[in-house]
Structures are given as C-alpha cells and as structure tokens.
Amino acid sequence: MGAGASATQMVFFIASVIIALSVVGAMFMNVQSLSSAVIIGSKTLSEQLKTDITVINDPEIIPNSSGIYTFYVKNTGMQELGTEYITVIIDGTIISDNNLNKTILEGGQTWLTGDVLKINATISLAAGNHNLRVITANGIEDTFSFGTP
C-alpha cells in the first residue's frame, strides 16, 4: 500500500508539472504575440501622428498637358514617406498606378520632410469643380478642391 501510494503521488506530481508547463507555454505564446502587436501598433500610430501632407497646387490653375494633370504634394510632417503606395482619388475614383507618374522634385529617392512630390495623373476631367484626395501608405490624407476650365 505504501509503495502504491508513492507511485500514485509520483504520477500526480509528474502529471501536474506537465499540465502546468503546458499552460505556461500557451500563456507565453500569447504574451509573445501580444508584445509583437503592441510594438507594431505603437510604431504605426507614432508614424501616423508624425505624418502630414499638403497639396500645394494653385486651385485656379492645374497644369494640364494632353490630359495629364499635375499635382504637387508637399511632405509637411516629420516623417519620411515612401511614394510607392500613394493613393490618388479624383472625384471619388481611384486613379490606377498605371495612370500615375510620381517624381520627387529637387530631392532623392525618399520623400523627406519639406520635399514636394509631383504626381502626373492621366485622367479625363470635364470642365468644372473637382475634388482630389491623396492618401499616404499609412492612411494620412489631404483633400484639395480645384477647378478645370
């Protein structure tokens, strides 16, 4: 009976340690995921807070050459931006990347603070008032109303 009781206690001990370690392992995985999410979330949020863009065109005269309209967007924030994932919406319609040509004026490859991005958009616009929205990769946008003759 004594040896049987010891064996039972030993089995209970090993089983409880294994279960405890499994529970701790699962908790650790969740904490790791949570830590990664917190880091990524705070990085995104801080980048968004430091991002600002301004469309600096003259709303009266938008350069237009054979259906290619030119818009100038200035990085007025504190965050350097990429130009690859800029979204341009004119009158509620997204202009596809094939119809956009983006160049950083007087700058290099990165859209730094103070740099002006020239966006050539190939689009057909009727005479009248229009609305432009430029959205950065991290979701910060500027809206600009302009007229075409």
Next chain:
Amino acid sequence: MGFSTSAVVVIFTASIIYMASMFYPLVDMSHKQVKEAEKNSNELWKEKLNTKIAISNRDVTELIIFNNGSTTLDSRKINIIIDGEFKSSSSYIVSPRGVWSPKTSINVDIVAAGGRVKIITANGAADYSIP
C-alpha cells in the same frame, strides 16, 4: 498531493514573473514612443496654426512677403508656384535667406514676370498674389 500543488504554484509564479519582466519593458517603450509622437504632432499643429504669411507688395517680379504669424520660418524652405507651375529654387532669388522671424519680411525675385503667384512655407501655409 501537497508537493504537486507546491510545484505547480512555483512554476506559475516563476513564469508570470518572467513574462511580466519581458512584457512590461516593451509596453513601456511603446507607450513612450507614442507619447513622443503625440508631442511632435502637437508641436507640428501648433506651428501650423501660428503660421501666417502675406504677400504685402508686388512690383512686376519683386515680391515682399511678410511673416504675419508667431512662428519663426526658414526662407530657404519656401516653394513658389507661378501660373500653376512649380518653380525650382534656382529659378527665383530669396533674400535674406535663412531665419525668417515673425513680423519681418523677405524679398522674392521671381525673375520672369508671371501671373498668379503662390508662396508656400515649409509647413504648408500659403498666400497668393495676382498682378
């Protein structure tokens, strides 16, 4: 049975302390990062709200631009759009260059006479001039 309970309590306690010691510094660092960004954002908006420029005089190609706000600007960082076209910094002359204090003015020579002129500061504040 009592020994098993003790072992489980030790495993849980040690693990929780270890996880907390790993998680807390990351959360603290992230919190500080967001707070710093919020501070930068507030400074950015404060500067923007306190920036105002006015083109006070225009004589063919010479423009006098007055810093009407309470933010110190940098005259080297202005942009100029003439008749809708962005002009490179080499196509106009700004004087004095550099610090542009509140309640002072700068001169801009756009070299070639143009129509509508838009002057834009580094933080996006702008004013227009028509001949």
